[in-house]
Amino acid sequence: MWKKAYEWLDERLGLNAMYTNLLDRPEPRGNWWNTLGSASLFLFIIQGLTGIFLTVYYTPSPDHAYDSVQYIMNGVAFGWLIRGIHHWGASLMVIVVFIHLLRVFFTASFKYPRELTWLIGIGLLITTLGMGFTGYLLPWHQMAFWATTVGTQIAGTVPFVGEFILKALRGGPELSALTLQRFFAAHIWMLPAVLAGLIGVHLFLIIKHGESHYPSQDE
Template sequence: MADLYDWVNDRLGIMPGLVYVVRRKIPADVNWLYTFGSATLFLFLVQALTGGLLAIYYSPSPDHAYASIQYIMNDVTYGSLVRGIHHWSASGMVLLVVAHMLRVFFTGAYKYPREMSWMVGVVLLVLTLAFGFTGYLLPWDEKAYWATVVGTNIAGAMPLVGDWTVRLLRGGADLGVLTLNRFYAMHVMLLPMAATVLISVHVAMVIRQGISYPPRRDE
């Protein structure tokens, strides 16, 4: 390991920085509630990996989407396992991100100097929910179709911009090929890129500032 360390460091000079990140000190009295952020990050990586594998067989067109999911479930080796992990991790990520936000709120960690971590976090929360909303349509079965009809109708209830938003989401008045393509592009390209950038910024801020001290009764 020492040789590998020297070999990489001779060329890039980044090893002391990486060691600092991994071995930096954290408050002695943090507890399990402080692991929700890292657990969310872990599930995000699980989603990226399993989603990439699913994309090898999934076909984002109304003619083939449903059949491609059936193929993944019944014929692809470990296909149902990979899809199952993607399905349950999606719900797990929503639960964990909310748990993480509640921990941050109730320990007052959103206050000075961590307001920017909180604001980036709010956008990450919206992105996490958008992942769920766009992913739900992709199986293109009855449940997916009607859930998206209802979800987009709710957006249509907004004053002034409601109709415009529905047409933007659906790519027209009704659900069809454009809707599925838009949701797929969001789900596998735009949202992952945005989330990767923002999670990197979020974690960089945590490393720079350190994790906040748990509140103490007398202070």
């Protein structure tokens, strides 16, 4: 019965072909450094799931942000675990994405025909850093507040358009409720949407071109 149901689905969805193309595609040679992209994807999914769960209690308002985070940590069952994974996963994701970049660089995997995969990867790195920057403000404690004050000030030193960038980031000349709200919007809607889109193209290109093999001596 299950076999028949599976065959019915496979005929219409192409499950077997999907499996072969996604999970059973040929690899040049087993190497743990080649797993860092998958590790980044895994961390992205973990961050997405724990982040969705955090929004159940987190409130992005200066009156409630700090208290709601304290409540998640001390009041809610396993809140410490969900936020702990999100907190440490964030740092880990930046590290893993960066080592992934280094591996691609040192194995020269960014060369023809994978230049676009590399460029999109750069976009993914920048967006990941943006996630870190916007997420850092959300607990609304002293460290978060001053880190964002300094961070946006640095952006404000850009010649000519610096003041505009600073105001656009802060939602005004000062750090305020508007800053918290727009960082929250960027952190849970805009940047994740950009990340998900770029990841989709990145994965498509990887499957299209296959894994790169290491350059040999005469290459």
